[in-house]
Amino acid sequence: MAGEFKILGPLEVWTGGEQLPLRGAGPQKVLAALLLSAGQVVPLSRLVDAVWPQDPPPTAEKRVRNLVSDLRRLLAEDVSSELVAAGAGYRLEVGEDALDSAVFDRRVRRARQLAADQEPGEAVAEFRAALGLWRGPALAGLDCPALEPQVTSWEERRTAALEEDIELELGLGRHHSVISELTEQVAAHPLRERLAGQLMLALHRAGRRAEALQVFHDIRGTLAEELGLDPGDQLQQLHQQILASDPDLEAPPPARAKRVQQLPRDVPDFTGRATELSRLVSALPDEGETGTAVVIRSIDGMAGIGKTALAVHTAHQLVDRYPDAQLFIDLKAHTADDEPTTVAAALDALLRALGVPGERIPDDPDQRAGLWRDELAGLKAVIVLDNAASAEQVRPLLPGSPKTLVLITSRRQLTDLEAAFTLSLEVLPPADAAALFTRIAGDARAASEPEAVHEVVRLCGLLPLAVRIAAARLRTRPTWTLAHLAERLGDQRRRLGELSTGDRSVAVAFALSYRHLAPAQQRLFRLLSVHPSTDFDAGVAAKIADIPLQEAEQILENLLDMHLLQQRAVDRYRFHDLLRTYAAHLTREEDSEADRSEALRRVLNHYLASARNVYRLERSGCTLADALAATDSEGLAFADLAEGHTWVLDELDGIVGIIRKVAADPRLPIAVAADLLVALDPVGDLAFLWPRLNGPAAEVADAARARGELPAEARARYMLGGGLWQVDRFDDGEAQIHRGIQVAHEGGETAILDRLLNVSALLAHARGHDEEALGIFQESLAASESSGNWSAHLEVLNNIGSLYRTGIERPEEALPWYERALALVDRVGGQPYAWQALTINCGRVKLALGRPDEAIEDFRTVLSASRALAFPFQEAAALQELMNAAWRLGRLQEALDHGEASVAIWRQLGQETRQAQVQTSQEAIRAELEGPRPAPKVRLP
Known part of the structure; x- marks a missing residue:
């Protein structure tokens, strides 16, 4: 095996890619002496001096021979060297390229020849390659006085080569790039x-004249102090020229490279992105403006979003502004069957694109980066670094010239890339997506089915790659209609298969992102598709994957950085539709059915535990909360009811979705789903969620009945019957409540019975059967008192009062019932919603009894409290009652103002009946404003 010997730095010997051990100072000193005189005989006496600078032992020569024998054995497998005895010493023969100092000498000689041949750029490359061989001072760390003269000679050669190189670089106008090195x-x-x-010259040319003069001052002082000398004539002349701002010192203009055009062709059907293009271009420096840093634009986004198309299109738009070079390189961060391009390989390709010969390109990546910056110095160039893996991959490829624009595309957010303007691409607006589809598929076919065009691009998730593929498939299938294409795409399980044609595939594009994830990231990405909503928080993600919350947060942020998730609000994450479809495909392939069911069960328990905590905040003291199913999750803790209310609304899609999944899957616990519905009861009132909850409640009730789980059915019927009552479907609601009461008795379900009876009485009242309602209320009152559910007891007291006030129409008898209920509020923990409802009702009674000032005070108290707690239902009710009170007092404009505010909230809540009540009153008030005012009358809802 060929070896390598290195003395330009710490002494090292390499063979077969491994560094050989040189144990002890003796072998190192002998080898260093042989290498410093490689190819020449080194007398034994000199080797002895190298090992023992003073007082060598009597056996010194023998011990040196033993050291040489050890070195022979160490180098036995090295075919590039031979250690032989010669005369009174030894000679180490080393191959031409095996000794770094020999390579250094050869490259310096070549650099000097190139300089003599008027090839300064090539000479600089050779000098830099030679200097790059140095890893520190020659034989660093080896204390050997006998070798110091030779070591000093090598250091002098190094410095001389550096001076010659810098002289050439200054001649090429590269003063900025050498200042740091020269300072050191x-x-x-x-x-x-x-x-x-x-x-001094480099600083002067860089506009740093004061610093240049300080350098002269420093060396003049050092020479005087150390040697008692003045600076030489040449240095003193330079000093005078700088003082006089001699124009002869100006830098030569940089050599201009020939124009290089390597951009891919612009996309002929490029559509939309006008805003994004404007953002990329608008921040560029004005023509002729001189900046100090390279201009960097980073474009990131999910697979298929059109990053490369936008970057290439932008570069083509700016060719006239950057005429010297337009370069493009694919860094292959997400390319099938390819590893990301190394920095060294990217620099090699870019340098060759600029016309740099291969023999001029240094092996060392840092030297390549320096040559790359030098070659671009002064050029007006636009460079597209496509498909980048990371800022670490990109950073060495950035030029130093402020005249250069770099456009970077990546599926990751390169947030750690310094001084970069970042543009994160979103999907196309619907109109642009439809326009892109039309341009590819053809105007005639699109014009014949305009509604189908919008449906197709919607099913494509407005993703440019998906839209292109769908349009291309339609264009090549003349028998297909757009409606047929939309139908095929509408099948979620086959959608990704439909979005594939030729070498383009949405699934393959997604897979290239997925394969770069760590196993834990891949697992969470897959299992998130089990969640029925595209929107979720870190708490849900943690439960889905059964991992700690902090780990879930970190993975979600990583997926967000890689554009595999999106974020529409702080701490809320969501899938793009097609990515969710892809994740669902993966989880069916890689996770068992049991894994997916268990993930849903964990989320269901998390939702129930958290919703139970919200329930307790609003209905403190209600024993029903304790009767809900036990969970293995403590759920989220909320600081107050408003925070819990917000959580329910944020998670409502997921909650409703998982309830429906449980109803449809007999393997999942229907009792937990029923209890989750019950736990939503207070927020259902606060935010009027009944139109959203009635459908899931019906599904759970029917599923519980089919599975024979009577307590779960009773609870679901309660929620369904009450919800139907809230939306004025009294007959349907009554049927559900009667069934709920029946199965509650059959199944021994006592926890929900008082609630069922309460709603039954409300429905009887709604149908005009007030005496019947009063009897049922009394049954409910007895049931809640028997069970100790004082929260429910309080509600029934309120309802009996309202029955006397609006049904039986004996308001004087209503007030004691309200006051009894208010007396219980503190006992059950000060329920804010119940307290507000009772206070409004007291105000209504006082208004009916001719005490309007007291009534107005009650209504205003509730209005202030409901706004503070974000209870829109009670806010609208208080405004409606303030309208009635102002009307009664003849303050008609004030009454209209309260009515307008009330209508706006009832409309937002979907409360059509209450909205109509207010509007009817407003019509009467306006009539009074326009004509004679009739005698005041009491008008109650």
């Missing part, structure tokens, strides 16, 4: 006038 060298060699002069 002048500090290391404070007496070398040539280095100091080069630094």
Whole structure:
């Protein structure tokens, strides 16, 4: 095997790709002495001096011979070297390319020849390749006085080569790129006038005149102090030229490379992205404006979003502005059957694209990066770095010229890329997606079915790649209609298969992102598709994968950075429709049915535990919360009811979806789904969720009946019957409640019985059967008192009061029932919703009894509290009652204002009946404003 010997830095010997051990100072000193005189005989006496600088032992020569024998054995397999005895010493023969100092000498000679031949650029490349062989001071760390003269000679050669190289670079106008290196060298060699002069010139050309003069001042002082000398004539002349701003010191113009055009062709049917293009271009410096840093634009987004198309289109639009070079390289972060392009390979390709010969390109990546920056210096160039894996991959490829524009595309958000303007692409707007589809499929076919066009692009998720594929398939199938294509895409299980044609495939594009995920990231990505909503938080994700919350948050952020998830609000994550379809396909292939069911069960328990915590905040003291199913999750803890209310609304799609999944899957616990519905009861009132909850409640009730789970059916019937009552479907609601009462008795379900009876009484009242309602309320009151459910007891007291107030129409008898209920509020924990409802009802009674001022005070109290707690239902009710009170007092404009505010909220809540009540009152109020005011009358809802 061929070996490598390195003395330009710490002594090292390599063979077969492995570094050989040189144990002890003796072998290292002998080998160093042989390598410093490679190919020449080194007398035994010199080797003895190398090992023992003073007082060698009597056996020194024998011990050196033993050390040489050890070295022979160490190098036995190295075919590039031979250690032989010669005369009174030894000679180490080393192959031409095996010793770094020999390679250095050869490259320096070649660099000097190129300089003599007026090839300064090539000479610089050779000098830099030679200097790049140095890893530190020659034989660093080896204390050997006998070898110091030779080591010093090599250090001098290194410095001389550096000075020659910098002289050439200054001649090429590269003063900016050498200042840092020169500063270090002048500090290391404070007496070398040539280095100091080069630094002075570079600083002067860079516009840093004061610093250049300071360099002269420093070396003049050092020379005087150390040697008692003044600077030489050449350095003093340079000093005077800088003082006089001599134009002869100006940098030569940089050599211009021939124009290079390597951009892929622009997309002929490029559509939309006008805003994004404007954002990319608008921040560019004005023509003729001189900046100080390279201009970087980073474009990221999910697979198929059109990043490359936008970058290439932008580059083509800017050719006139960057005329010297237009370069493109695929860094292959997400390319089938390819690993990401290494930095060294990318630099090699870019340098060759600029016309740099292969023999000029250094092996060392750092030197390549330096040559790349040098070649681009002063050029107006646009460079597209496509499909980047990371900022680490991109950073060495960035030029240093402020005249250069770099466009980077990546599926990751390159947030750690310094000084980059970042543009994260979203899907196309529907109109642009339809326009793109039309341009590819053909105007005639699209015009014949315009509605189907919008349905197709919707099913494509507005993703440009998917839209292109769908349009291309339609174009090549003349017998297909757009409606037929939409039907095929509408089948979610086969949708990804439909979005594939030729070498383009949405699934393959997604797979290239998926394969770069860690196993834990892949698992969560798959299982998230089990969740019935596209929108979720980290708590749900943690339960789906059964991992700690912090780990789930980290993975979600990673998936977000890779554009495998989206974010529409802080701490809320969601899938793109096609990515969710892809994840669902993966989980069916890679996760068992049991795994998916268990994931759903964990989320169901999480939802129930969290919703139970919200229930307790609103209905503190209600024993029904304790009767709900036990869970293996504590659920989320909420600071107050408003926070819990917000959580329910955020998760409502997922909650409703999982309830329906449980109803459809006999393997999942229907009792937990029924209890989750019950736990939503308070928020159902607060935010009027009944139109959303009635459908799932019906499905759970029927599923529980089919499975013979009577307690679960009773609870679901309660929610369904109450919800139907809330939307004024009294007959349907009554049928559900009667069935619920029946199965509650049959199944021994006592926890929900008082609630069922309460709703039954409300329905009887709604149908005008007030005496019947009063009797049922009394049954409910007895049931809640028997069970100790004082929260339910309070509600029934309120309802009996309302029955006297609006049904039996004896308001004077209503007030004691309300007051009894208010007395219970503190006992059950101060329920804010119940307290507000009772206070409004007290105000209504006072208004009916001719005490409007007291009533208005009650209504305003509730209005303030409901706004503070974000209870829109009670806010609208309070505004409606303030309208009635102002009307009664003849303050008609004030009444109209309250009515307008109330109508807006009832409309938002979908409360058509209450909205109509207010609007009817408003019509009467306006009539009074326009004509004679009739005698005041009490008008109650």
